[in-house]
Structure formats: C-alpha cells, structure tokens
Amino acid sequence: MAKWINSVISTGRLDVYNNIQGRWARIFRDGLSDINRLCRQYDIPIEFREVRDQDAANIVIATANGPTTFRHGSQAFRFSVEGSRLHGHMLPIGTGEIMQKAFIFLPENPMISAPRGSRPTGVKVMRAMQVHEYIHSIGLSDRDHSGNDIFTGQPTYRTGRSPDTDEAGIRSGPLVSSLFSKRPNAVENR
8 A cells, every 4th residue: 555645644635636528527526526425434534625736736637548648747657548448547656655646547438338239338337437546546556456345356337228327336245326325324345
C-alpha cells in the first residue's frame, strides 16, 4: 500500500481535477459522491473534492482511448488505454512508496456484451468503475484487490435490457448496484 504525501495525510483531502470528456462528464460528480459516501460508511478518513487547478490537484481523472501522454512537472509519461474495455487505470506518481500525484484513466467508451453484440454500458457500471479507480488512488494496488466487494479485481457484469439497467457485481455476492441507492449502508461487504 502506497502512502500519500504529508499534505494529504494531514488534511484528509484528495483534490481531484476533472479532465473527463464524453459520456463520463455527466457522472463525474456522482462518482465523487459515491466514493465519499463509501469513505464515510467505512470510516476512511479521506474526502475527495473537485478542484479547478490541475497542477494543484492530487488526482487528475481523464478518459482515454489508445496511447495517451500526461505530465507531472517536467516529466512526461506515456500510457495506453483500451477505450472500450470495462477497466480503468490508476497510475501513481511519486518516489518509493510515497504518492505525490495520481492519474486515473477511464475507457472513453466502455462497451458491454449484449445478446445482439456489444453496446455502450450504462452509468451504474461506469460509476462502479470510477469508484474502483478512486479506491486505487487512496493507495491500494492491484495486489490489494478483494474478492467480495466494490474493490474486486474480477467483477462480473450483468447486461440489462437497456444501458440504465446494466449492473456491476462480485462473484461471491450481490450485485453492487445498491451502491447507488439513497439508503445509507447500502454496500454489502461479505
């Protein structure tokens, strides 16, 4: 598990710069609300906040399809994202185990298998993907994936009759669509 720089630890805040485009743009704030609700529910002392200054942000979140280049200070980084997969990426930048910044890349147009071929997935699945990457940005790596909650490394997807009824779930428990209900304590952790 990586640790954030002292300014994040002392304030308990992760400032997020929104560089999302396309279909993701309309759900960015919902994803922030979802992760903040989970942090409160599980007593994780972090608050994710939107900021307008990319350089001052701890996290930059964007969509990508194919090779993408991003910068931190004078250093350039290159990464490739498969823009139709149901899989995002969080790339921590720092020294050793100390994170200075994180870049989250979400697939530009995530597709789900449907009876008549693939189609764009719905917002519930997209929000689950966004929350999953925010959990990574807290400092968890792929080695930390669980098997029984929103941080599973191998989610299952259920194709609904329409994109709005698509759901992401876990192999050993109920689908996590309850994450998006208005009730507190809606996420089950088995």
